[in-house]
Amino acid sequence: MSTSSSPLKNFPPMALGTWTFAGGDIWSDIDEKESIKVIHNALDSGISLFDTSPNYGDGASERILGKALKGISEGVIATKMKIDGCSEADIIDSVETSLKTLGRDTIDLMQVHWPGTTEENKTALDTFQKLQKEGKILHIGVCNFGSQDLEETHSYPIISNQLPYNLMWRVIENDIAPLTKQQGKHLWVYSPLQQGLLTGKYNSLDSFPEGRMRTRHFAPKRKAATHGGPGMEAETQELLNDFLMISKDLGITPTELAIRYIRSQSFVDTILVGARDTKQLKELQSIITAAPLDDEVMTSLNECSLKLLKTAGGNPDMYQYTSRVRFS
Numbered sequence: 001m002s003t004s005s006s007p008l009k010n011f012p013p014m015a016l017g018t019w020t021f022a023g024g025d026i027w028s029d030i031d032e033k034e035s036i037k038v039i040h041n042a043l044d045s046g047i048s049l050f051d052t053s054p055n056y057g058d059g060a061s062e063r064i065l066g067k068a069l070k071g072i073s074e075g076v077i078a079t080k081m082k083i084d085g086c087s088e089a090d091i092i093d094s095v096e097t098s099l100k101t102l103g104r105d106t107i108d109l110m111q112v113h114w115p116g117t118t119e120e121n122k123t124a125l126d127t128f129q130k131l132q133k134e135g136k137i138l139h140i141g142v143c144n145f146g147s148q149d150l151e152e153t154h155s156y157p158i159i160s161n162q163l164p165y166n167l168m169w170r171v172i173e174n175d176i177a178p179l180t181k182q183q184g185k186h187l188w189v190y191s192p193l194q195q196g197l198l199t200g201k202y203n204s205l206d207s208f209p210e211g212r213m214r215t216r217h218f219a220p221k222r223k224a225a226t227h228g229g230p231g232m233e234a235e236t237q238e239l240l241n242d243f244l245m246i247s248k249d250l251g252i253t254p255t256e257l258a259i260r261y262i263r264s265q266s267f268v269d270t271i272l273v274g275a276r277d278t279k280q281l282k283e284l285q286s287i288i289t290a291a292p293l294d295d296e297v298m299t300s301l302n303e304c305s306l307k308l309l310k311t312a313g314g315n316p317d318m319y320q321y322t323s324r325v326r327f328s
Helices: 032-044 060-068 088-102 118-133 147-152 176-182 233-250 254-263 278-288 295-304 306-312
Strands: 014-017 049-051 076-081 107-112 137-143 158-164 186-190 270-273
Touching (some): 014 278, 032 060, 107 118, 254 270, 254 278, 254 295
Parallel strands (some): 014 270, 186 270
């Protein structure tokens, strides 16, 4: 677990995700120089934790992050890998490749990207521990682990669980978040703005970028929606309408309302945000330090999102109807 010398003894309230730097069909064209500028500005303003993955843009995200942090010791890097069908040799190779791409001798936080079978989880975590003893990994974390996954792997020195959470995706509240905290793990959340749907830029689901219509919110008629489920477009659109109205009535931006909703949840340690440019980064930083929402506003938001929450059911996997996550 964390020690006093660890850069992750206490997770910061905000971390910078670098998936957007990968560009592609999901995030469209990205200016690499601007991405590097965002990373440097984040460091200058006190943000030191960066999350990445070799799966983001076939290594582009790790490459840009490594380039930006070259010669800079302050940056704390969390990366991850998918473990499906991986042997010990595959896992070692993935970690070694990430180290090379990032230009580091040690990965601060190495995470399992998605839970696998019991045996796959064991192989991955055993190998992570081996690499930890060799000094190539400082800490071990997981992403998207459900309650059963957490219980099964509780004997390992896992310090964190990274989970999807926002007003449009509250599935983790009942079981997974409480168990994560009960086990003493840091809980950090990704997709706080539902990949941009909660920013106020989009009034309807039809206007949302097609490449981001991958989650279970969208109907299978959408080209990118390969989740295998029926979708929840009526419930999602209804919530979006209510959310935008509440934002307007309060006189604050939708982005601020969405982020402050998460900041008002006591179980959240860190919000993982993405920024395409320095302007977005500055806006997000100003919101992170804002006061929690009052009880009346929280009640309104919880009530208007209840229908979508019930339709989503207990499956915390935002991308697959047949869940990769084992949950109660």
